[in-house]
Amino acid sequence: MEVYTTENEQVDAVRRFFAENGKALAIGVVVGIAALGGWHYWQTHENTALTEASASYQQASTALTSNKADGVANLEKFAQTNSNSYGVFAALQLADHFVEAKDFVNAEKQLTQASQLTKDENLLSLVNYRLARVQLQQNKLDDALKTLDNVKGDGWMAMQQEVRGDVLLAKGDTKGARDAYSKGLDSKPSQTLQTLLRMKLNNLSS
Template identity: 25%
Template sequence: MASHLDLEEQEQLDQLKHFWTRYGNAITWVLIVILAAIGGWNGYQYWQRTQAAQASALYDELERAAQAQDVQKIARVQEDLRSKYARTTYAAQGSLLAAQVLAEKGNVDAATAALNWVMADGSDDGIKAVARVRLAALQIEAKAYDEALKTLSASVPREFEALVADRKGDVLSLQGKADEAVVEYRKAYKQLDLRTEYRRLVEAKLNALGVNPQDTATSAAAEDKK
């Protein structure tokens, strides 16, 4: 009986050896790849957390510089954020903040460059849309109306469409294109929530152009039914 069991065990051992000889190398490499992937993912997660923490510290420093209106420090910290932590949200937010202070200080070129960077390299579509609207505001102040319309022509997330339409209406109104301005204001009015103060602002703009917002709402409802 013992001899029979020994033979079975030997046969199983031989089969195992044969299997390992044939597939062992492949199995080993598969395990190495899996372990490397797990290690790489954990390393990447750690790297992301580290990047976010360091970028956050720099953003805090930028906020302090903004409060102090220290333009030179703002420029330096903003550049650090963009060069070292470009993929983080803090880099885009920092550029928005820098652009705001720089514009207030009259450094429009530097503010424009900061906003263009967000639009080109920002990682968040919402923040990029904010940069687009703020850049258009600077262009409107400079009376660069065609440039402003070009800036506002790109697609933006749905929640920003009303804001962009309103700003387009402003540009067209300043250009003396009242009918086209009304079209954009109508879009904004239709998309804005009934309870928002912003909608009342658009309503006032329509009134100034001789348009009754209630008629606008009625027209919008009729268009929806088509």
């Protein structure tokens, strides 16, 4: 609005402003309230959906660990229909199940699916770390190396380099394997992993 010098002019200006813009303001207020209500509804809906997903995951997970006949099928269905962290957990559990059964093809399928369900960097690193190990088991060495590039974060360095060394050794690259194992040791891993990496380095020298 313009600047007015007298109180009456200011009052008249306000009246004209609301006369000209009152409808638009009213619509804006209504839209704002609706948007706020929609936001609260969305939050409530999301929380309810996650609570239901958690309960469904627990049920499907228990069916698998209890070796029920439809345990695998039910957990697979859950993983396919839940694009959230619970879907990732389901796919990871299925992958472990298939690895134990030496079914690396289906394990890779589950882990690939899990990698598409999360943007959480730490969870994604876990998925890709396991995927690379499964690809190594299938002798998909170049795929495994590409997958390992997606295992990020200082906490994953030693584990990532250990698998990288295994893959490079399988490719016949002894020097590359030695460098990878050494990098793993330099990242100050756990005592157990230190022992494993040193053992692998010693085996390269023998």
